[in-house]
Amino acid sequence: MTPSPDSRRFPPDFQWGAATSAAQIEGAAHEDGKGPSIWDTFCAEPGRIKDGGNVDVACDHYHRFEHDVELMEWLGLNAYRFSISWPRVQPQGSGGWNEAGFAFYDRLIERLLRANIKPHITLYHWDLPQALQSAFGGWQSRQVASLFAEYAAEVARRFGDRVASIVTMNEPWCVATLGHETGQFAPGLKNRRIATQVSHHLLLAHGLATQAMRSQTSTQLGIVLNHTPAYPAEATEANRRAARLADGMDVRWYMDPLFRGCYPSDVLEHLGDDAPEIRAGDFAIIQAHLDFLGINFYTRNFISEESPSKQAPGALGFTDMGWEVFPLALTQHLVRITREYAPPPLFITENGMANADTLVNGRVADTPRVDYLRWHLEAVAKAIELGADVRGYFYWSLLDNFEWDSGYTKRFGMVHVDYLTQRRVLKDSAHWYRNFIREHAASTQGA
Numbered sequence: 001m002t003p004s005p006d007s008r009r010f011p012p013d014f015q016w017g018a019a020t021s022a023a024q025i026e027g028a029a030h031e032d033g034k035g036p037s038i039w040d041t042f043c044a045e046p047g048r049i050k051d052g053g054n055v056d057v058a059c060d061h062y063h064r065f066e067h068d069v070e071l072m073e074w075l076g077l078n079a080y081r082f083s084i085s086w087p088r089v090q091p092q093g094s095g096g097w098n099e100a101g102f103a104f105y106d107r108l109i110e111r112l113l114r115a116n117i118k119p120h121i122t123l124y125h126w127d128l129p130q131a132l133q134s135a136f137g138g139w140q141s142r143q144v145a146s147l148f149a150e151y152a153a154e155v156a157r158r159f160g161d162r163v164a165s166i167v168t169m170n171e172p173w174c175v176a177t178l179g180h181e182t183g184q185f186a187p188g189l190k191n192r193r194i195a196t197q198v199s200h201h202l203l204l205a206h207g208l209a210t211q212a213m214r215s216q217t218s219t220q221l222g223i224v225l226n227h228t229p230a231y232p233a234e235a236t237e238a239n240r241r242a243a244r245l246a247d248g249m250d251v252r253w254y255m256d257p258l259f260r261g262c263y264p265s266d267v268l269e270h271l272g273d274d275a276p277e278i279r280a281g282d283f284a285i286i287q288a289h290l291d292f293l294g295i296n297f298y299t300r301n302f303i304s305e306e307s308p309s310k311q312a313p314g315a316l317g318f319t320d321m322g323w324e325v326f327p328l329a330l331t332q333h334l335v336r337i338t339r340e341y342a343p344p345p346l347f348i349t350e351n352g353m354a355n356a357d358t359l360v361n362g363r364v365a366d367t368p369r370v371d372y373l374r375w376h377l378e379a380v381a382k383a384i385e386l387g388a389d390v391r392g393y394f395y396w397s398l399l400d401n402f403e404w405d406s407g408y409t410k411r412f413g414m415v416h417v418d419y420l421t422q423r424r425v426l427k428d429s430a431h432w433y434r435n436f437i438r439e440h441a442a443s444t445q446g447a
């Protein structure tokens with residue numbers, strides 16, 4: 001077992017947080033004027049969600065947010081990342097605003113500020129208003145990118161002066177690829193041509209929203225990308241080529257337009273006729289100035305062209321999602337994107353693991369999660385020492401919650417949730433994280 005990283009290796013004003021998203025925790029799916037989202041629809045389709053679960057109640061955070069902020073206070077967090085449900089504040093995705101929906105986020109933000117916890121908002125964490133899917137085919141339409149910018153401007157106008165940051169999109173790769181190519185996520189389409197067009201519209205929506213928000217707020221604006229660095233299994237030419245293409249589709253497809261104003265040529269060539277339609281001026285919009293970049297990191301991709309079913313070695317184990325624990329990739333990736341893209345300040349906006357946790361006599365001894373956390377914080381500390389400008393870390397997730405197509409079968413939380421009683425129990429990892437944050441605070445006070 002490797003030792004815990006020394007908390008003094010993180011800058012004094014480092015932000016220690018946890019992340020959640022609206023659809024995964026809020027519940028109250030049909031209350032106070034909220035409109036349906038594509039995830040409400042998707043969950044109702046038989047066979048889509050592993051345990052047949054839905055987001056009607058989830059963690060009931062909508063009614064229990066005060067208690068959930070108390071848990072954050074206990075943890076000693078100074079930052080919290082959550083998302084706004086677009087259909088809660090604008091039920092049709094265009095037209096009228098729902099004041100009751102905005103009032104909920106207003107109460108949450110006020111409560112966080114009273115606790116000295118910086119609110120970090122995400123505008124799109126996958127719960128598109130169903131009305132926009134029905135009317136336009138969702139993100140297939142450029143029109144939705146413009147409507148998103150209107151929604152973004154309204155949120156920025158109302159909350160911009162009280163929040164630490166606003167993120168436009170969470171993980172556009174998942175929305176485009178898992179939502180429209182593999183069909184694993186809402187809206188469940190299986191069409192690569194549509195998926196690439198969606199990815200372009202998501203980037204466009206990000207750019208338009210960023211422009212629109214600048215006139216409403218001076219808060220920090222950014223985007224969150226999920227990066228799963230690709231490693232060739234053995235260093236053969238075929239594996240290297242395959243890993244390079246995997247990197248192109250996952251990392252460069254989103255980084256290049258944002259930072260270089262183009263899509264990577266090798267991926268365009270690979271896509272052939274499935275490449276998206278791009279209009280003149282789109283890249284200038286997509287390249288809107290970013291104040292920070294959020295990276296979500298969970299694991300690596302292990303690529304073997306020669307024997308495609310080859311398993312990653314997993315010397316540090318696999319999580320309950322079957323994802324390899326490989327923290328070295330986090331250090332290497334942060335250093336790489338710093339070198340290749342000279343990005344603005346970075347945040348680890350998600351990092352965490354699902355574990356088959358059990359509650360025994362009021363305790364959850366989630367030792368694998370404590371290890372995962374320690375190893376990944378060590379990886380971040382190393383990256384900072386090697387020149388990556390990382391300003392904060394958000395553990396995914398504060399609470400066990402609705403894990404998309406896995407329903408409630410996967411537990412990512414630092415806090416255990418009993419879905420029958422909604423009782424919350426702090427896991428061992430929560431105790432570890434609290435101590436680590438405290439240690440860091442004590443060392444920086446003395447500095």
Ligand code: FCB
Pocket residue numbers: 021024170171174226296350396403404412
């Ligand atoms: C990320 C999502 C987040 C959560 C984690 C496990 O891709 O952003 O909502 O489901 O994975």
